[in-house]
Amino acid sequence: MKKKIMVGLLTVVACFTLGSTSFAASTTVPSPSTDPSGTSNVITPTDDIVVPIDLNVGEKRYLGGSNFWVSGDDSSIYLDQQGLVIGIKKGICTVVADLPSGDTIIYRINVK
Incomplete structure (x- = not known):
């Protein structure tokens, strides 16, 4: 039961993240990085x-x-x-x- 709820929540989050509420859309969601160094290559603009x-x-x-x-x-x-x-x-x-x-x-x- 917990696994079904978790899968459902992750599906909803993925849909909102991609900006679409369509479950039929074919998109690739990248998996989390397994880089052991812990560094990030994400650049965020400063305000x-x-x-x-x-x-x-x-x-x-x-x-x-x-x-x-x-x-x-x-x-x-x-x-x-x-x-x-x-x-x-x-x-x-x-x-x-x-x-x-x-x-x-x-x-x-x-x-x-």
Whole structure:
């Protein structure tokens, strides 16, 4: 009984994965890799995540990520490598950082 349920569930998953609800379609489903090294050749695109931040002059906040750098004019903020950002004077700037997932996060900082 358990084997029939498992086969049925796998059949449904395969149909949704292939984007078709037709059971009559002739397709080949690749079997899982038996590569003992555990490496994957799958390349996934990275996404840019944009986060708007409003700061008052003198206000500070820690940003998430690593490898911080400022794109454009950085005179309105102070930024250190641990992600501490402090509003220095009115203005708008962009801080870019890497996330552990491989994505890039873009902070649009508006100092009021």
